[in-house]
Amino acid sequence: FFFLLFLFFCFMGLFFVGGIAILGMFLVFLFWVFVAESDSILYQALDLFSGKAAALFVALAGVGMTLMYESAKRKNSPEKLTKVKSDLLKRALFLFVTGLSYYFIWPADILHYYGVYMTIGVLLLSASTRILQWISLLIPLGYMGLLIILDYEAGWDWSTLEYQDFFTPSGFLRHLFFNGFHPVFPWVAFLLTGIWVGRINLRDQKKRTRLWIGALLTFIVFTGLSAFLQSRTGYFPAPEAEALNSLLGTGPMPPTLFYMFSAGGLSVFLITVSVQVCFLYPEAKWIRYLVSTGQLALSNYFFHVVIGMVAIELLFGRLEQSFSTGFAFGYAMAFSVLLVWFSHSWRKKYKRGPLEALMRRVTG
Structure with missing residues (x-):
């Protein structure tokens, strides 16, 4: 009973923070695509969180996979465990294909990467916690070495943000695994x-507290260290200073060590605090609305990219770097309210969102 109650509040917390992640991704996405004036205070503030909502979106998938797997393990049935892994692999394939299907509308899609992340995650679901922690630590460290050895800019036309050889085998694999928008390594x-993190007993107040404090300190330390080191690059000649700033930054492109640890720390902090909030206020209306938004995360991700972007292009005939900070912020707020209202209204009538239902129908 207590495990089922724990699962309920954990999933509630995940959906709650999933709603926050979707809205955060939409806000950052609009500023990144729409805004021409990158020197405004609001733009600079949001730039600090660039890529962080997407990282949270991915970390949430890992927690959800663990909860599904642990629930099956408690039934002591090898068949149940096999089915969980099989279902996850089918969903990974669905996301991979879905993400690539609208590449021409939104080249920065994360869903096809998501499918590969999940496939790797399924292979490591039974690995020990210590092994997972070491791999999570070593991947960002190893990627820093790759950034020094390999050409991160290969394939990119930075003036248009187009990947020129995406449709060649080598270009596709390079984009997918090394220098795309959300490369498999290190994401x-x-x-x-x-x-x-999903394996931690979050019913224990002491463990929750230690986890969110450690995660918050990780975010603060790596964000602060990045800012400090970047402030010292001015002593180098311009080309070297630019290269160093790129390696020391907390932005998602390239996903350096500083980005990975700051984004990872913030993600774990928000997940832990959200579970705590849902334990304390399970009946609060605003939580219910955000939970509904998170329960339709896949549909809302698709809507915020396709509908949110296409609507602007149809109305104004232009899109990229064409609007003011105020317009982008106002539009983001209005569309976010619409997404939250739609999600809650839909969940009153249906168990799953439109794309969630399609995925379940296709993958079984």
């Missing part, structure tokens, strides 16, 4: 972090 570390 899969977020999912693996979510898997081991």
Whole structure:
């Protein structure tokens, strides 16, 4: 009974923070695509969180995978465990294909990467927590070495943000695994972090407290260290200073060590605090609304990219770097309210969101 109650509040907390992640991704996405004036205070503030909501989105998948797997383990049935892994692999394939299907509308899609993250996660679901923690630590460290050895800019036309050889085998694999918008390495570390965090007994107040404090300190330390080191690059000649700033930054492109640990720390902090909030206020209306938004995370992700972007292009005939900070912020708030209202209204009538239901129908 207590395990089922724990699962209920954990899933509630995950859906709650999933709603926050979707809205955060939409807000950052709009500023990144729409805004021409990158020197405004609001833009600079949001830039600090660039890529962080997407990282949270991935970490949540890892926690969810663990809860599904642990629930099956408690039934002491090898068949149940096999079915969980099989279902997850089918969903991973569905997400991979779905994400690629609208590449021409939104090249920065995360869903096809998500499918690969999940596939790797399934292979490591039975690994020990210590192994998962070490892998989560070593992947960002190893990626820093790759950034020094390999050419991160290969394939990119930065003036248009187009990947020129995406449709060649070598270009596709390079984009997918090394220098795309959300490359499998090192981004899969977020999912693996979510898997081991999902194993922690969050019913224990002391463990929750230690986890959120440690996660918050990780975010603060790596964000502060990045800012400090970047402030010292001015002593180098311009080309070297630019290269160093790129390696020391907390932005998602390239996903450096500082980005991975700051984004990972913030993700774990938000997940832990959200579970705590849902334990304390399970009946609060605003929590219910955000839970509904998180329960339709896949549908809302698709809507915020396709509908949110297409609507602007149809209305104004333009899209990228064409609007003011105020317009982008106002539109983001209005569309976010619409998404939350739609999600809650839909959940009153249906168990799953439109794309969630399609995925379940296709994958079984």
